[in-house]
Amino acid sequence: MNLQISNMLRIASILVLTVLLFTGSVYAQNPIVQTNFTADPAPMVYNDTVYLYTSHDEDSTVANFFTMYDWRCYSSTDMVNWTDHGAVASLKNFRWLDKTNGAWAVQCIERNGKYYLYVPIHGTGVCVLVADSPYGPFTDILGKQLVDSDHLWQDIDPTVFVDDDGQAYLYWGNPSVWYVKLNEDMVSYDHSIGNNGVVSVDMTAESFGESVRPDGKLGTKYVEGPWFYKRNNLYYLIYAANGVPESIGYSTSPSPTGPWTYQGLIMERYPKLSFTNHSGTIDFKGNSYFFYHNEALPNGGGFRRSSCVEQFEYNEDGSIPLMVPTKEGVTSSLEPLNPFKRTEAETIAWSEGLKTTEGSNGVYVSQINDNDYLKVRSVDFAKGAKKFEATAASLAGGKIEIRLDAKDGQLIGVCEITKTDGEAIWKSFTAKVDKVKGVHDLYFVFKGNDGQLFNFDHWKFIK
Structure with a gap:
């Protein structure tokens, strides 16, 4: 059997399995939130709790497009039961902003007892809110964008990471990827590098894989939705890949600023995934988890998405295996719930x-x-x-x-x-x-x- 036929059979078997999984169990676990449409899941581990920050697709869309006004937070200590903490921030936090829609993908990080919520506002740029608690209240202390742009899509999907030496990095971008080196205050950045502080990553096939764009031109597989982190001295950049509908790919680097090397796909295109995707990855209590979103809830769709999670294991060389989205999600609790407390x-x-x-x-x-x-x-x-x-x-x-x-x-x-x-x-x-x-x-x-x-x-x- 030649390699091409073997790969075709492999993909076909995965698709069949996926259809069965998405139409199988009545009492499912994915999506992990069923009471609201939640997209762009961004997990944060702090102490013994996972805080999951999400964007929020409204039940009814305006002009059949993304309709997003606020950001939500959910938490779990066992990875199977999730507590809803409601909307922890919204576009109303930015009093200087004359915008009623566009609360897109978010990420939160803790540093020195403060919580920094990096949020993109479609067509405006990347902003930051600060709080003393992971639940907020979050405050706009800048009164302006952290990263400004006049490009409609460029400044979206921020991802933030603090390295072991204390240097923090903020990556973002569509259809390319950019970064700044954040100062210790986490609300300003070093303007001495790149273009007034903004560094444009070299988008090569070696770094992000080769792909044919809709216009027929060659480009990279990278599209949007970067997720940046470090594990065992290796830096990872996970991202939405291959255009619409999107799959999930990733690249690795020996340093936080590259050079990046394309490693392959983590999740291919499957039924019930939305035409966009956005991932986040964490290690928690000795296990590894991969978050993404789909459109599997009743009345779900490309503009009404839902957060999901899969447990996985890294390969011995640090590579990430190809994953199949499941309806079961995480199958075992990390700890029992105590029913004798509120x-x-x-x-x-x-x-x-x-x-x-x-x-x-x-x-x-x-x-x-x-x-x-x-x-x-x-x-x-x-x-x-x-x-x-x-x-x-x-x-x-x-x-x-x-x-x-x-x-x-x-x-x-x-x-x-x-x-x-x-x-x-x-x-x-x-x-x-x-x-x-x-x-x-x-x-x-x-x-x-x-x-x-x-x-x-x-x-x-x-x-």
Whole structure:
């Protein structure tokens, strides 16, 4: 069998597998957020938590184009349950900016107890916001762009990294890639190099692979969405490749500024991936994770995308294997969830039919209708619980069926939610539960009459 035929059969088998995966499991893990459309996932590891910053595609588009007003944050300590912290920044943070759309791909980094959120605003440039907490509030301390451009696409998709010697780098760009050397304050850069501080990376086939552009001219595989990091003294630049629809490729370098060497693809074009893609990669608690986005949620599409994650292992030489997007995503929890402490209702592994909303008490689960449900994975009941407590607000009321291991799994209790005289009038409700032991997936299945039943803020079990 010649190499060309072998490669064709390999790609065909991967495509068949992908279709099966995307149409398979009912109780899936990818996309990891189902209550909002989230794109351009940018993970940040800080202490024992992964903070995932995303752009936010609105449910309804304007002029059938990217409709993006804010940036969201989710967190996880186990890589299967993700807590929604709502919109942590928006275009409204920039009071000098006369722009109502264009909150594109974002990345956050911590340095010296401060959190720096680098955000591109389509057609405006790269800006930076600063906070004392990963959840914000973020503040615009510059009152202007960090990197300015009159090019509509150039200054998008910032990625930031602080090297071991303390030097920070900010990369970005479409259809080429540029960088600046950030000063220690992380909100200014060294103007003594390149073109007033901005260095244009040499876009060669050796560095980024060769590709034929739509106009027939030769170019590189690099398109946009760079993700820059270092691992075992090797520098990686991962990026969207090969035009539309985009795949994911990567290059490596012995230094933070090149020369870069093209290494190949990480993810090819598959069904249910959107025509754009954007990745982020982290090591966390001894494991490696690759984030990307697709359009697999109901009503999803190229302008309504959803963040996903796959666990993987680097090859011995540091190269990244070719990955297949799956519906299962991360298959095992890094640690069990403790149900005997307050858990936010918006801590979710999987849900159907639900949304999240932000109010005076923070983020809560909303738009709950009959037969909607949410799943929390790997809940450790230890020697058992005797009571369940939930905080909810309602004009209608309903029930929470508490089940184990499946939507129609073992019923251990039912919590009645009665009217509270207002959708923001919160009240505590309790229910007796059957004593169960050990680790289980926990399902809250919502029951009631037609229409929205109640809002759900937090819960816990009592020993």
